[in-house]
Amino acid sequence: MDFLRPASWEEALAAKAEHPTAVPIAGGTDVMVEINFDHRRPEYLLDLNRIGELTEWEVGGENVRLGASVPYTAIMENLRAELPGLALASHTVASPQIRNRGGVGGNLGTASPAGDAHPALLAAGAEVEAESVRGSRMIPIDEFYTGVKRNALAADELIRAVHIKKADGPQQYSKVGTRNAMVIAVCAFGLALHPETRTVRTGIGSAAPTPVRARAAEDFLNAALEEGGFWESGNIITPSVAKQFAQLASGACNPIDDVRGTAKYRRHAVGIMARRTLGWTWEQYRGTARTLEGAA
Amino acid sequence: MATTGTPTNLTQKTRGGIGESTLRPDGTLKVTGEFAYSSDMWHEDMLWGQILRSTVAHAEIVSIDTSEALAQAGVYAVLTYEDLPTEVKNYGLEIQDTPVLANGVVRHHGEPVALVAADHPETARRAAAKIRVEYRELPVVTDEASATAPDAPLLHPGRDDHHAGHVPHPNIVHRQPIVRGNADEAAGRADVIVSGEYVFGMQDQAFLGPESGLAVPAEDGGVDLYVATQWLHSDLRQIAPVLGLPEDKVRMTLSGVGGAFGGREDLSMQIHACLLALRTGKPVKIVYNRFESFFGHVHRHPAKLWYEHGATSDGKITHMKCRIVLDGGAYASASPAVVGNASSLSVGPYVIDDVDIEAIALYTNNPPCGAMRGFGAVQACFAYEAQMDKLAKALDMDPVEFRQLNAMEQGTLLPTGQAVDSPAPVAELLRRVKARPLPPERQWETTEGADVRALPGGLSNTTHGEGVVRGVGYAVGIKNVGFSEGFDDYSTAKVRMEVIAGEPVATVHTAMAEVGQGGVTVHAQIARTELGVSQVTISPADTQVGSAGSTSASRQTYVTGGAVRNSCELVREKVLEIGRRRFGSYHPAWATAELLLESGKVVTDGGEVLADLVDVLEGEAVEIEAEWRHRPTQAFDLRTGQGNGHVQYSFAAHRAVVEVDTELGLVKVIELSCAQDVGKALNPLSVIGQIQGGTTQGLGMAVMEEIIVDPKTAKVRNPSFTDYLIPTILDTPTIPVDVLELADDHAPYGLRGVGEAPTLSSTPAVLAAIRNATGLELNRTPVRPEHLTGT
Amino acid sequence: MRVNFTVNGRRQEADDVWEGESLLYVLRERLGLPGSKNACEQGECGSCTVRLDGVPVCSCLVAAGQVEGREVVTVEGLADFARQREQGSCASGACGTSLQDAQSWSAAPRDGVTDSQTGEGTELSPIQQAFIDAGAVQCGFCTPGLLVAADEMLERTPSPSDEDIREALSGNLCRCTGYEKILDAVRLAAARQERKEEAV
Known part of the structure; x- marks a missing residue:
């Protein structure tokens, strides 16, 4: 095993080009477990800790450019307003110690369906900034996950940052685990209201081979909200709409039975979380609307 | 170069005899990181x-x-x-x-x-x-059916052990029936009969310090093992x-132990x-990682338990029948003794005269199972307490009152025919947990909204109160203390008293394994009480002194504590002999009065000082190594299960208050209060720590802990802390503890073993509370979200 | 490979480090600092918690090569670290030991006055003392990680609520105590800290 310690992003890209099998290590929260338990013996470890810009973020007009190694703790503490869904998801990641080390880049690189950040990224809308010595490209989040623990990165590419749409409305995130902290998701659900485009986006974790959006549920809800004039009125979403949305979210799952839970439970729980997160975000939206009315 | 990390003497100069919450002599080493564990x-x-x-x-x-x-x-x-x-x-x-x-x-x-x-x-x-x-x-053998099928592969062909002759099948390690009265006849008097089949999952001790140690070859051809x-x-x-x-030539020394719990x-x-x-x-060092640790020690026996109880309409239990099948896995380990406990304690702390009981342990290709805190009594308690709630419900009685009506007392006969000959305050323990005010409802509501940390799901933000229902449940249990069934259970203690730097000091040397329970604290307290010194040194535990028996069965304070007291008494007699020899002529009280050692002096029982210990001992050191035994026990009869098999019993009761997200099937335990009779709390702080720790392991078994074995391949599917979950601080509620001290006159200082009883009743109390919240039957532990949501 | 970094204010160099080794292994097996514990080596128990440039992390999940040039505080250095923080030389929590302190630092400080082997007389940080006093230590294997995590929490949140304590310590498993006495210990340390500040 060789330990590569690039001092700059350019050196890191060069190293990855020279050794495409090199395994990037930043927070170490996935890679080191595999090494400690003898599950993996990479030829090269590519340490990204010395590259300061990976832990920086920029808040732009439309997007937040989030460095791949910005720790979850920093997201929780600093980006709650811009990225409320991801901040909530970050808070569910493992333990304080892990949140101090791990970042979204690691979640994306590992591309486990159980990664906590994925549903929030899918719901908010995001692009992955991938770079190699050949150049930089933006991969839409919907095209990023290609299979169980597989992603759209080329062998010589590294994740530089994630560009996440700044919230234009309420976002929520829920995760089921059989413990009240420090638990891998049995399944998870993210939901974001986008009042500017009058759309709702979702993300499902751990209930399909890859993180997925509940597209049929989104389409149904978008149409129902539009037809009922809900975005303007801020009226309460009726139980039948919420129920249909929840059922369609369940239907978007393609889960398996494993030691963490049954497929049937995962479908069921995703439906419950879909209904609840819709309720919470919509109440927040109505509250905001009312506040605005009051102010006007 | 010498080995580093070898254990050192623990010398503490402090006040604090028995009954006081003196602090651990190894505490400072443990908080500075200097305390050397085996790894x-x-x-x-x-x-x-x-x-x-x-x-x-x-x-x-x-x-x-x-x-x-x-x-x-x-x-x-x-x-x-x-x-x-x-x-x-x-x-x-x-x-x-x-x-x-x-x-x-x-x-x-x-x-x-x-x-x-x-x-x-x-x-x-x-x-x-x-x-x-x-x-x-x-082909793998994984349960009773496959183990005892006509063509079942024999795990250990040609068995010649002492159980081989009386088991009905060679894949059964041991079988213990207990028959008393006539259960069938008594069933005829019952107005209600309830039965149930209960399943108890495989629990892991999950001690944090991995199996590890260092073996150093010695020049004499032997080996030093830490x-x-x-x-x-x-x-x-x-x-x-x-x-x-x-x-x-195999010189063993105890290294620091990072928890044990039977494992x-x-x-x-x-x-x-x-x-x-x-x-x-x-020298060779071995350290298991967590993955290997799951394979490197035995687990708690998973069990299937079938129970039938009857009761008359006025709430008196008529009879009990049960059959307990424990899965011992591939090797015997402690299975025979676990069978003895499960059968003899299968009625729980209740008066039931007519019983028909059978317990067996199987040989299978599953992971070997053996000792874990509660040892056979845990599985039974889970089942009989579920039955008590069923009976109460069938009779439309309050579950606590129903239990109190049938509660065992001092003098009650166990199904083995043995009388309980020390206090058995079962009804009182239940009264105490029930009398406690309930925690306020909807504690998650704050001025800013819901604090998810107080809700089921916790930080995972699964509910802001939706679907959440509260439930309350009770359970009580009985655990034997010490090794039973005729085992020669003894401990050895070497105690030395001498004057060092102008001060009388005591040294206690035993082979007791300090695994965290605080035995070293208690030994020093006993020496202070018995010998009137303030400075006590606890020597490292090793095989240079006689056996102290196992740190299990809640027995160490009783048996090794008893041995330390006994050796201290013998040392005291010698010291007084020396005193009489030297100073007897100075005052007649040396010959006539009852003499004690207190605050470094020889005093009369009237409190008069006769001499300083420093003057009595001068240059002399007094050292005694002696064995000490508790009362002998008997084996259980192999057909009827009759026999005085146990030494002492320990009782604890719990009340669990839970909040269940009924839609997602997630549980948050809000409070888990415990009342336990400890006879005499030698160190109250440590006693409470034991009760809270044992309670929490029971909580884990109720809602999350299970080693999952694939029934087709008998392979372990979750050997890691990622998938074998134990409670975090966010899963663990406040655990108010009510300690009773009703002396057992047969035991040193009247004490009662403490460590295991709280692990028994904690699990069924949480299950009862979840049943109370959801109305579901729940015959299996741990409860998973699937069981609560029907998915 | 060779790794140079600072542990408890002292420069350390580890040689012949295998590239797959963790910071935890280097501390325990190469630098003679076994205080950080090896309970799970998968980031699930917190027993190996150390501060890396001031931040609590699981040292089992930090590759040894990643600590090159960085600062680590372990349980062995916690008392010194807390003392310096109190003296105001370390507001950020990320500072090291002065050269003078570093030279006099020892992994096993002993009080030369007594012949005690229990470490009595050792100067402890407030959180260490509180863990002993409250009965928060049983087997003690989780204790070093809990101490580092709790000390850092009290640095950030001097008057924590119970839920704050629970959240901050939710990455540290304990199998012995049921956590009640650990909560007591952190409450005790916070209360003592407050009293001290009031006195000043």
């Missing part, structure tokens, strides 16, 4: 040992090729069954059926097959990976014959480290 042992030129384990549960070993592993640079030895030095190739607590290394067959997933010693753990791992083992897989264990002398008895060494009663890496050290002539 902290280090030697300059030591090697690292690695164990190759079977990847399948049941197979013939066709061949093992170690040549490639041996050829690797940095590898010093590779050992298989063929390399074992003597004819003794098995070990075991009661039945020597466990191979040191697999002999042509493996019987469970993760069984040790070969050993490697190398200069770095990674070298050892890589070498182990290069050992080629060819398996021919055999390990974390629960019973040094039991280890020694099993290790020495395999090495072909006399016991005095260190069996051997793990002890023999392996010694074999490698003796073969290579170098």
